[in-house]
Amino acid sequence: MKDTAQPLISSPEGDLPSAVRWAHLLIHGRLRPGDWALDATAGNGHDTLFLAQSVSPGGRVFAFDVQAAALAQTRARLVAAGIDEHAVELLNCGHETLADVLPPDARGRVQVIMFNLGWLPGSDKSVITETSRTLPAIRAALEWLAPGGLMTVVVYPGHEGGADEALGVAGLAGGLSPRAFEVQHIRLVNRPACPPECWAFWKRH
Numbered sequence: 001m002k003d004t005a006q007p008l009i010s011s012p013e014g015d016l017p018s019a020v021r022w023a024h025l026l027i028h029g030r031l032r033p034g035d036w037a038l039d040a041t042a043g044n045g046h047d048t049l050f051l052a053q054s055v056s057p058g059g060r061v062f063a064f065d066v067q068a069a070a071l072a073q074t075r076a077r078l079v080a081a082g083i084d085e086h087a088v089e090l091l092n093c094g095h096e097t098l099a100d101v102l103p104p105d106a107r108g109r110v111q112v113i114m115f116n117l118g119w120l121p122g123s124d125k126s127v128i129t130e131t132s133r134t135l136p137a138i139r140a141a142l143e144w145l146a147p148g149g150l151m152t153v154v155v156y157p158g159h160e161g162g163a164d165e166a167l168g169v170a171g172l173a174g175g176l177s178p179r180a181f182e183v184q185h186i187r188l189v190n191r192p193a194c195p196p197e198c199w200a201f202w203k204r205h
């Protein structure tokens with residue numbers, strides 16, 4: 001297995017990982033070459049690259065984004081890192097369409113799914129994930145997750161619309177059967193602003 005993770009502690013000062021970093025740490029070590037993974041929000045491609053490196057060689061990554069510019073960034077990042085172009089399918093459509101777009105044999109076979117909500121860093125913030133699309137997408141994604149697979153969701157309650165989205169994710173998570181899923185929620189509790197939060201959904205065998 002490739003070691004794509006950085007050290008657990010995110011800085012020489014020893015402060016705790018960010019929400020995005022927690023997602024990577026939770027995923028690290030779960031993917032093997034040949035596995036299938038899904039990035040529901042490709043953005044600038046950091047998460048897609050992380051997944052592609054973790055499943056190479058022989059694996060497959062599906063990466064969704066509604067913005068063509070985001071997928072162009074992702075493609076450039078993958079090329080710069082030398083990732084085989086056939087290893088990643090860049091899908092210029094909303095993650096809420098995943099059940100229509102993914103190959104049927106991916107159902108129940110995807111080992112890791114990442115959602116990193118909010119807007120594209122560096123953009124004009126005009127395109128942002130929306131609760132009405134995010135929640136159906138998460139529900140569908142849980143069906144495509146393999147038994148024993150992990151899904152992470154990073155939410156941004158401080159973004160416009162993000163508080164509603166965060167509440168929606170919490171409600172969805174709280175309604176899942178404990179016999180089917182184990183769900184954890186990692187967040188900073190002693191800051192007045194609304195910092196990003198990480199959710200982890202593990203699908204029982």
Ligand SMILES: C[S@@+](CC[C@H](N)C(=O)[O-])C[C@H]1O[C@@H](n2cnc3c(N)ncnc32)[C@H](O)[C@@H]1O
Nearest residue numbers: 041042043044045046047065066094095116120
């Ligand atoms: C925080 S960014 C993702 C960051 C990215 N994972 C990375 O590693 O750089 C959120 C992305 O979600 C995308 N997005 C918004 N609505 C979407 C939808 N319905 N389906 C898929 N992507 C969407 C935005 O275009 C934006 O690029």
